Amino acid sequence: AQSVSQHNHHVILSEAASLELGCNYSYGGTVNLFWYVQYPGQHLQLLLKYFSGDPLVKGIKGFEAEFIKSKFSFNLRKPSVQWSDTAEYFCAVNARTGGFKTIFGAGTRLFVKA
Amino acid sequence: GAGVSQSPSNKVTEKGKDVELRCDPISGHTALYWYRQSLGQGLEFLIYFQGNSAPDKSGLPSDRFSAERTGGSVSTLTIQRTQQEDSAVYLCASSLGGRSPDTQYFGPGTRLTVL
Numbered sequence: 730a731q732s733v734s735q736h737n738h739h740v741i742l743s744e745a746a747s748l749e750l751g752c753n754y755s756y757g758g759t760v761n762l763f764w765y766v767q768y769p770g771q772h773l774q775l776l777l778k779y780f781s782g783d784p785l786v787k788g789i790k791g792f793e794a795e796f797i798k799s800k801f802s803f804n805l806r807k808p809s810v811q812w813s814d815t816a817e818y819f820c821a822v823n824a825r826t827g828g829f830k831t832i833f834g835a836g837t838r839l840f841v842k843a
Numbered sequence: 844g845a846g847v848s849q850s851p852s853n854k855v856t857e858k859g860k861d862v863e864l865r866c867d868p869i870s871g872h873t874a875l876y877w878y879r880q881s882l883g884q885g886l887e888f889l890i891y892f893q894g895n896s897a898p899d900k901s902g903l904p905s906d907r908f909s910a911e912r913t914g915g916s917v918s919t920l921t922i923q924r925t926q927q928e929d930s931a932v933y934l935c936a937s938s939l940g941g942r943s944p945d946t947q948y949f950g951p952g953t954r955l956t957v958l
Binding site: 735738761763765772773774775778780819821823825828829830831832833834835836 | 891934938945
């Protein structure tokens with residue numbers, strides 16, 4: 730069965746620090762990959778996605794993610810975080826042969842100190 | 844335009860009672876998903892509907908859980924004989940159809956508390 734692993738459950742950073750959140754999935758076939766974010770008091774929303782092409786994907790608010798097929802990874806990065814990036818981040822995977830079923834990781838809570 | 848809406852926003856029920864949770868997707872979205880979010884557990888896939896295809900129910904945790912989607916729009920998730928472990932936030936999302944899932948737009952969720 731598919732699974733998605735997010736290595737860090739809680740991350741605390743100071744403003745301007747660099748961020749990298751890990752995401753690994755267990756599926757050997759072709760996948761669609763997503764990062765979603767939930768800001769305090771708001772709905773989950775898409776941060777970025779990868780379907781094919783350039784494995785380095787850029788999303789909103791300066792976030793980017795790199796798909797490394799050989800490592801089954803899709804890590805999220807941001808060079809310099811802001812206090813407003815405080816949120817919970819979810820990695821999600823859809824196996825192309827699995828229809829529309831999308832599996833989410835457990836999430837990483839990021840707190841950015843001002 | 845209007846986003847995904849869910850009702851009720853909060854539901855408190857007694858163990859053993861049945862509950863119905865409603866989701867109104869974005870107009871024109873043919874795919875609709877239900878997830879359960881428990882503290883520290885992330886989003887647990889429950890079921891999805893896509894167009895006229897048979898729903899994928901593989902994530903429903905037991906036969907007490909069922910869902911339907913009427914007219915390709917509104918969906919209802921029903922939990923029969925609720926248990927305390929059913930307490931969670933139930934999220935609905937919708938997306939455009941096509942051959943694979945695209946961006947999912949989430950509703951605000953229904954917080955279910957089973958006493």
